[in-house]
Amino acid sequence: MTETDIRDIVIIGGGASGALTAWNLAVRHGVTCTVIDPSERPGFGLAYSTPSLQNLLNVAAKGMSADPDDPDHFLRWLHDNAPGSVAPGEFVPRAIYGLYLRNLYSIAAPEHERQAAVACRRLDRGFEITLADGRKIHAGRVVLGCGHFDPARLPGIPPELDVTGRYRHNAWAERVFAGIAVYDEVAVIGTGLTTVDVLLRLRENGHRGRVTALSRRGLFPERHADYTPLPAPVFTPGGIEPTARAYLRAFHGALKRGADWRAAVDSMRSVTNALWLMLPDAEKIRFQRHLLRRWEVVRHRMAAHIADILDQERRAGSLRVLDGRVTAIAPDNDGLTITAVAGEEEFSLRAAHVINCTGPSLKYKRVDAPLLHDLFEQGEIMPGFGDAGLSCTPDGALIDHAGKIADDLFVVGPARQGVLLESIAIPEIRCQAKEVAEMLVNGNAP
Structure with a gap:
């Protein structure tokens, strides 16, 4: 024993x-x-x-x-x-x-x-x-x-694709950048902070090919900038109806009164969880469906010089951002074909490698x-x-x-x-x- x-x-x-x-x-x-x-x-x-x-x-x-x-x-x-x-x-x-x-x-x-x-x-x-x-x-x-x-397995992307050496299910795996040649076309799924990290690592490793980022809304995190902090949260628990719509209306009201949006977002840090706990389940679902991604974009921001790098890449065309939900990835002769849907329109693109950056x-x-x-x-x-x-x-x-x-x-x-x-x-x-x-x-x- x-x-x-x-x-x-x-x-x-x-x-x-x-x-x-x-x-x-x-x-x-x-x-x-x-x-x-x-x-x-x-x-x-x-x-x-x-x-x-x-x-x-x-x-x-x-x-x-x-x-x-x-x-x-x-x-x-x-x-x-x-x-x-x-x-x-x-x-x-x-x-x-x-x-x-x-x-x-x-x-x-x-x-x-x-x-x-x-x-x-x-x-x-x-x-x-x-x-x-x-x-x-x-x-x-x-x-x-x-x-x-590890990220959840995305629909339309079978596990068998992993063995091709061209699809990386986890952006943080040890060998995620292995086998990517200098000018290979790379597609990344997602436009959050993980995608930012992957792009920087690719360039640090000497990659110079085009990177295409796909996500449903094509929104990268906002950039940090200096601001004067607010003395208190723009609204607090108990002083507002616990609904997603009321929270959004109160936040927009603070902006209309002249509050800097970064200051307003950061003022909420101490009360965010308390406000969340007050919401009924139906309102939490509504917030997640309509407001969560918008909140994440302004809440989890990039350092200004990192945002500058992304802006330069986009202007140069070495970073392309497309709105679309990936529905399938299939191997072809010398790469992968990605199928995505934007609204009701389906489109496809090719890349030598695809990296899943959808997060944990x-x-x-x-x-x-x-x-x-x-x-x-x-x-x-x-x-x-x-x-x-x-x-x-x-x-x-x-x-x-x-x-x-x-x-x-x-x-x-x-x-x-x-x-x-x-x-x-x-x-x-x-x-x-x-x-x-x-x-x-x-x-x-x-």
């Missing part, structure tokens, strides 16, 4: 969510935990493991402190560890931020189990976690910090994650709103199939998008990590 190790607090996932939770446990409470993650370098996760210095944070350095109580924490770390000076309003490479997270992880010094967790079963007291190598760990309390998963999947029942499938099968976890993320309280206590709120099983990070609108950025994750660490130590969970 495999010997079972006994641990108190176990965090599954070693990206930003796991690293910040471990750091909060250590520096605020003097508690050491165990982190289960197959990576040899926990702390980086998917977002901050990029090797490219062209892939920048989309929040200025002054807003990226890991400590919600110490806004200058990251700036001081940069001063002490990065060569040269970094201005508070500068957008630093994500790879640098990854080193910062890795440093915090090292300070926390958790015990690291370099394996994937493949199962987690509830016991009379605590949980039994099975690792990929067959070992079992007994945990008193568990935090899921699983991060992001939040449909957790469909992702390739044995641990989540095991927890779903047991009824320990349930999908969140719209089958996205996980069902949990706003402060991260997971809810099982019977509606019971756990006091020993929590989630930090993207999976909370099953209940929250904002849960993927550091300003949200740092607060979640601090609060969950407090609940784990002081036992004040719901």
Whole structure:
């Protein structure tokens, strides 16, 4: 029989969510935990493991402190560890931020189990976690910090296309740029921040061919620019009817009164999730259908000089942007044929390579994650709103199939998008990590 190790607090996932939770446990409470993650370098996760210095944070350095109580924490770390000076309003490479997270992880010094967790079963007291190598760990309390998963498989694109070497299902896979020649025509699906990163990496690797970006609306993120912050959100929970239409009307009203749109968007950061939680389900669906992409475009902005690069590419014709929903991709003699629909009109184009830049999947029942499938099968976890993320309280206590709120099983990070609108950025994750660490130590969970 495999010997079972006994641990108190176990965090599954070693990206930003796991690293910040471990750091909060250590520096605020003097508690050491165990982190289960197959990576040899926990702390980086998917977002901050990029090797490219062209892939920048989309929040200025002054807003990226890991400590919600110490806004200058990251700036001081940069001063002490990065060569040269970094201005508070500068957008630093994500790879640098990854080193910062890795440093915090090292300070926390958790015990690291370099394996994937493949199962987690509830016991009379605590949980039994099975690792990929067959070992079992007994945990008193568990935090899921699983991060992001591969994009969902798009309709009309069969898995067999992956073996052609011309279709890349995941823009973050290690060999995504392998085999792309200097002047190959490349098509990317999506016009979000992932597409921006891929374009920059292609050019950094010496690619000079045309890149065609396809998405339903053809909208890239807006650019950052200086503005005078507003003293308060343009509207707040309780002071407005909880409907998507009322929210849009109130926001437009602030713009008509002279508010800078960037200032108005950023003023909402502190109340976005509270406003979201007030909406009835029918209004959440309406917001997602009609307003979510518009919100994302203005909310998740690009550094100004990155936006300048895209503008130059578009003017030069080396970046082409087309409105269209991809319905099929098929191999031909020396490339791929992409079929798309814009409105009621179907069109096609050819490319040597296609990269899926639609972003991580939040449909957790469909992702390739044995641990989540095991927890779903047991009824320990349930999908969140719209089958996205996980069902949990706003402060991260997971809810099982019977509606019971756990006091020993929590989630930090993207999976909370099953209940929250904002849960993927550091300003949200740092607060979640601090609060969950407090609940784990002081036992004040719901």
